[in-house]
Amino acid sequence: MRWSDALRLSFESATRRIGRTALTALAVTLASALLVALATIVVTANSRVINQVSKGGPITAIRVAAARAQPGQLETDDFRLGRPLRLDDLFVGRIGDLGGVNAIAPVLDLDVLAVPPQMPGGPRRIFERMVGVDLRHPEHLPVTVLAGRLPAAGLSNETAVTLGYLDRMGLDASRPEQAIGHRVALAHAQVVRSLSGELDYRGRWVAAEVVGVVAQEAAPGMFLVPIEQTHADRAWALGGIGDGDRQPLPNSPYSGLIVVADSLGDVRSVREAIDDLGYSTSAPEQLIANVQRYLRVVDIVLGSIGLIALVIAALGITNAMLAQVRERRREIGVLKAIGARDRDVQRVFLLEAGFIGGVGGIAGTALGIATAALVGSFVNRYLTDQGLAGVELSVPISIVVAGIGGATALALVAGTVPARRAAHLPAREAVGGT
Amino acid sequence: MLPPKPPVDGRGVSVRTKGLRHTYRTREGELTVLRGLTFDIGPGGYLALTGASGAGKSTLLSLIGGLEPIQEGSAEVGGRSIASLRHDDLAAYRRETIGFVFQHYGLVPVLSALENVELASTLSGVDRAERRIKAHRLLDSVGLTDRAGHRPAALSGGERQRVAIARAMANDPRLLLADEPTGNLDDASTGQVLGLLESLRARHGCTLIVVTHDRSVAARADGLLHLDDGQVAA
Numbered sequence: 158m159r160w161s162d163a164l165r166l167s168f169e170s171a172t173r174r175i176g177r178t179a180l181t182a183l184a185v186t187l188a189s190a191l192l193v194a195l196a197t198i199v200v201t202a203n204s205r206v207i208n209q210v211s212k213g214g215p216i217t218a219i220r221v222a223a224a225r226a227q228p229g230q231l232e233t234d235d236f237r238l239g240r241p242l243r244l245d246d247l248f249v250g251r252i253g254d255l256g257g258v259n260a261i262a263p264v265l266d267l268d269v270l271a272v273p274p275q276m277p278g279g280p281r282r283i284f285e286r287m288v289g290v291d292l293r294h295p296e297h298l299p300v301t302v303l304a305g306r307l308p309a310a311g312l313s314n315e316t317a318v319t320l321g322y323l324d325r326m327g328l329d330a331s332r333p334e335q336a337i338g339h340r341v342a343l344a345h346a347q348v349v350r351s352l353s354g355e356l357d358y359r360g361r362w363v364a365a366e367v368v369g370v371v372a373q374e375a376a377p378g379m380f381l382v383p384i385e386q387t388h389a390d391r392a393w394a395l396g397g398i399g400d401g402d403r404q405p406l407p408n409s410p411y412s413g414l415i416v417v418a419d420s421l422g423d424v425r426s427v428r429e430a431i432d433d434l435g436y437s438t439s440a441p442e443q444l445i446a447n448v449q450r451y452l453r454v455v456d457i458v459l460g461s462i463g464l465i466a467l468v469i470a471a472l473g474i475t476n477a478m479l480a481q482v483r484e485r486r487r488e489i490g491v492l493k494a495i496g497a498r499d500r501d502v503q504r505v506f507l508l509e510a511g512f513i514g515g516v517g518g519i520a521g522t523a524l525g526i527a528t529a530a531l532v533g534s535f536v537n538r539y540l541t542d543q544g545l546a547g548v549e550l551s552v553p554i555s556i557v558v559a560g561i562g563g564a565t566a567l568a569l570v571a572g573t574v575p576a577r578r579a580a581h582l583p584a585r586e587a588v589g590g591t
Numbered sequence: 592m593l594p595p596k597p598p599v600d601g602r603g604v605s606v607r608t609k610g611l612r613h614t615y616r617t618r619e620g621e622l623t624v625l626r627g628l629t630f631d632i633g634p635g636g637y638l639a640l641t642g643a644s645g646a647g648k649s650t651l652l653s654l655i656g657g658l659e660p661i662q663e664g665s666a667e668v669g670g671r672s673i674a675s676l677r678h679d680d681l682a683a684y685r686r687e688t689i690g691f692v693f694q695h696y697g698l699v700p701v702l703s704a705l706e707n708v709e710l711a712s713t714l715s716g717v718d719r720a721e722r723r724i725k726a727h728r729l730l731d732s733v734g735l736t737d738r739a740g741h742r743p744a745a746l747s748g749g750e751r752q753r754v755a756i757a758r759a760m761a762n763d764p765r766l767l768l769a770d771e772p773t774g775n776l777d778d779a780s781t782g783q784v785l786g787l788l789e790s791l792r793a794r795h796g797c798t799l800i801v802v803t804h805d806r807s808v809a810a811r812a813d814g815l816l817h818l819d820d821g822q823v824a825a
Contacts, residue, residue, distance in 0.1 A: 162713045169701040491697035494658055495758065496686025496714040498679050584658040584685070587697060588649045588770055 158501040167508035170481070181470075181477040182517040185564050188470035189521020190528060192463030193560040197529035199459055201551045203452050217259070217421055218299060219428050219440040221252075221414040226437040231428060236439045244411040248434070252416055255430045257423030262297040262415040265289040265387040266376040267394070267407060270360060272342040279326045286378030287316075287343060289387025297417050298375055304333035305369030310383050316341060317369040317381040325379075331542050333370035341365050343380065345390035347397035348404050356400055361393040376413055421445065467564065470517070471571035474510055478575035482506070482582070489579050490586025499580040506576035507569060514568020515561065522560035526552055603635030603798040604669030604688065604765040606655055611664035613650050613821075624650045626821035627664065632800070632814065634669075637792060639809035640802045642818035648802045649770055651818070655800070656689050656768045657681045668766060686715055690764030690797070692788070694771035696751040698743040704754045705730060705739040711761035722761075729757040733787055749780030756787055760795065767792065769801045773808055785811060 158166075171178050225239035249261055269287035273279060290298055292310035300307070308315035318339075320330050328335045344360030351357040363386065373381055391407045399406035418427045424442050431438050482489070489502055533550045540548065613625040624647040632638050640648045653659045654666055654673070661674040668688060676684050691697070698707045705726050712722035730739050733753040743751050752772060759767060769788060773781040785808060792799045803809050817824040 158714050159716060162719075166702075166713075169699075173701045487695065487697070488699060490658075491691075491693065491699075492710075492714075493682070494656065494685060494689075494691045494693075494697070495711045496682055496762070498682040501714060585653050587691065587693060588653050588658060 158497065158504065160504070163501065163504040164508050164512075167505045167512055170485075170505065171509050171512050174481075177477055177480070178513060181473050182513050182520070184470040184473040185467075185514055185517025185568065186521040186524060188463070188466035189518050189560050189564045190524035191466045191521075192460075192563070193522045193525025193556055194528040194532070195459040195463045195525075196556045196559070197526060197550065197552050198532060199452075199456055200553060200556065201529070201533065201548055203456075204551055205548045206448060206452060215259075215297060215299075215417045216441075216445060217418040217424055218297070219416045219418060219424060219431065219438050220299075221416055221431055222437045222439075223409040223412050224437045225435055226432055230437055231432055234439060234441050234443050236437050238437050241409065242436060243409045244414060244436070246410065248436075249411075249414065251434065252414070252431065255427060257419050257427050258416060259419045260294065260297045260417040262291050262294060262375075262417070263384060263411045264375050264413040264415060265384055265391060265407075265410070266378050266412050267345050267387050267390050268404070269378075269380060269390075270344045270346070271380065272344075273322075273326060274339050274341070276326060283322075283325055283379070285380060286376070287345070287380040287382055287387060287390070288373065288376045288378035289382050289384035289390075290375050292383050297415060298373070299415065300371050300373040300375060300381065303370045303372060305337045305367075307369055307371070308365075308381070308383055311385050312383060313363050313386040313389065314365050315368045315382075316343065316365040317371045317373075318367050319371060319373060319379050319381070321379045322367075323370070336367050336370050339367040341367060341380075343382075345387075345394060346404060347393050348400045349397045356398075358400075358404070359397070361390060375415060467567055470564075471567045474513055474568050474571040475574055477513075478506060478510055478572050479578070481509075482575050482579045485579075486582055486586045489582050490584055490588070493582075493584035494587040502582075503576045503580035506579045507572050510568045510572020510576065511565055514565040514571075517568070518561040518564025521564060522557055525560060526557075602763070602765050602796040603633075605634045606630075606632045606636075606666070606668050606766065606798060606800070608651075608655070608666045609664055611651070611654060611661070611666060613647070613654065613662050624821050625654075628818075628822060629664075630816055630823060632798060635792075635796050635798055637789070637799045637813040638801070639812035639815050640800060640818065641804065641806075641809050641815065642824070646818040647821045648818055652768050652770050652800065652802055655766070656691060657684050686711070686762055688765050690759030690762070690767045692752070692755050692759050692767065692769040692772045694774040696743065696748075696755045698751055698754060698758075700743050703740050703742055704735060704746065704750075707743070707754055708757045708761055711758050715762055725761065726757070729760055730754070732760075732791070733757045747780070748775050749777075749783055752776060752780070752784050753787060756784065756791065760791055763795065764797055766798045766800070769799070771802055771804065773803065773805060781805070781808070 222236050222238055223242055223244035225242045227237035227239045230237045252258060252261055266286050266288040269285055271283040271285060273283060292307055295307055308317055318336055323330050323333060323336055342362055342364050344362045346358045346360055349357050349359060371381055394407055416427060418424045424440055428438050428440055492502060530550055533548060536548060609629050611625050611628040614621050614623045642648050654661055657673055666673045708726040708729050709722050712725060730736055733756055735750060735753055738746060738750060773784055776784060788799060809815055
């Protein structure tokens with residue numbers, strides 16, 4: 158018997174008891190849906206958690222400070238800062254030459270005096286830090302947009318603010334979009350000595366519009382601006398004399414770097430190489446490793462739950478198919494009497510099981526993705542309420558393939574025993590009696 | 592021993608058994624249904640097998656038809672020993688040499704009359720277009736062209752048996768085995784079915800063995816073998 162004929166016959170057989178077939182397929186559908194939904198949620202949650210651990214930026218990011226590393230730096234994820242060290246383009250070039258480095262994003266953060274729009278109960282002025290980053294490549298930055306957008310690269314009249322700004326302004330953090338459109342005057346100080354010999358602070362004022370609200374970990378600071386602006390402010394400050402520790406001169410062209418490694422596996426070697434150059438670094442590599450370990454446990458637990466459901470569904474298929482064999486003993490005998498080989502009969506029953514599994518797998522995968530999307534929308538609503546960025550549902554093709562293929566394969570396995578039993582029924586069943 | 596009958600067109604096969612003995616193992620113990628049965632039928636012959644229930648008629652049919660293994664004695668069909676056939680060879684023997692007609696029709700309920708007739712050729716791996724043409728022709732020969740698309744449940748008993756006969760003829764069998772083919776039919780349908788079997792035998796020249804309880808059916812055969820307690824009755 159040809160495969161195509163066996164497939165057709167198995168399809169006809171599957172539709173013989175449509176209620177039983179539908180119920181069996183429904184069990185497979187629900188089990189596949191559970192497995193696919195759990196897998197989708199796990200994959201999405203994994204990326205979200207890892208992303209969160211890496212502060213919204215690439216998970217392979219290493220932060221480099223404009224300071225010497227203290228002993229034992231590599232044994233911790235955090236900075237162990239020593240005395241200040243100049244971070245310039247020459248050093249950036251040397252890091253770029255290291256193996257395993259994918260990208261470098263310079264950071265320059267400075268003190269800033271901000272005058273926000275006057276609001277009831279709001280501050281008249283804010284002394285904070287302004288973080289300048291290279292906004293031409295925001296994908297390399299540990300920055301997550303919560304509302305609005307990032308400032309355009311190179312412009313000095315746009316800024317993004319953090320949730321700290323909303324807090325200072327007395328705004329509801331769950332509605333970050335309220336801050337968008339605020340006009341803020343920003344100034345960095347230049348310290349000069351007056352004719353009377355006293356130190357005099359002069360500001361370089363810039364009027365900027367708040368275009369976005371972000372969560373950012375590039376450097377401590379409430380205002381995120383294009384690095385070109387902080388470069389100009391640094392040049393302005395260097396025109397003065399500084400004021401000791403109170404207002405030191407920003408001698409280093411960059412206050413930090415974000416070095417993105419090619420992969421998580423490269424983070425350690427790149428960090429070691431930067432450490433050899435004498436700079437202090439921080440990277441959440443140990444934290445990520447720990448989190449990944451815990452997530453793996455979650456994967457296993459949730460995967461096992463889905464798998465158990467699928468195995469139960471498979472047992473349902475076995476049971477339904479065995480019932481089919483019992484009911485169709487005579488028909489199987491007749492098939493053999495008119496010339497069917499054992500393997501022909503086995504093929505028909507296996508394909509029938511595979512058909513039920515395939516249908517259940519397709520429906521279950523679709524249902525699972527829909528369920529995950531529904532859960533995702535609830536989670537997103539909650540995250541937004543909490544002033545956090547939402548998650549983007551991630552459905553890798555491997556989950557779809559595993560959902561459909563896994564259900565079909567398991568159904569084929571489940572159908573093996575009934576199919577073998579049918580194949581080994583004696584042809585005499587066609588006659589009955591003596 | 593029955594006298595051999597010359598084949599109509601040479602397709603029929605001889606059937607020869609010698610000392611056939613068959614025992615079933617049941618919960619209650621062993622049950623011997625054939626006790627050294629010997630008979631012979633020539634190519635193209637028409638034999639009626641009669642006997643009381645449990646006399647061993649269906650078992651004899653099963654042994655000749657290759658539905659179960661021969662335990663003791665021998666059976667040759669067309670000069671070939673059936674006892675030597677195993678697995679796929681036995682399936683091929685059933686497919687290529689035997690045509691079965693059952694009292695219960697043995698039709699697949701989810702297939703139409705046409706598809707049921709096709710099924711035998713399907714198992715032989717015949718091309719779909721070719722087997723469909725043949726199935727149509729066979730249904731036409733049993734007078735059921737207009738019922739081709741109907742499922743068995745929509746057919747009368749006589750019609751179902753005619754579909755079963757058409758299916759039995761699909762692979763041009765050399766030996767047609769009918770187990771109580773009229774057992775579930777009324778007189779009119781019985782006459783139709785028997786007439787059909789006989790005309791097909793005449794047309795195709797196959798050997799025909801019919802198991803029956805009905806004396807009038809048995810009377811139409813060229814030879815009669817009456818079984819009593821697993822032996823040929825005197």
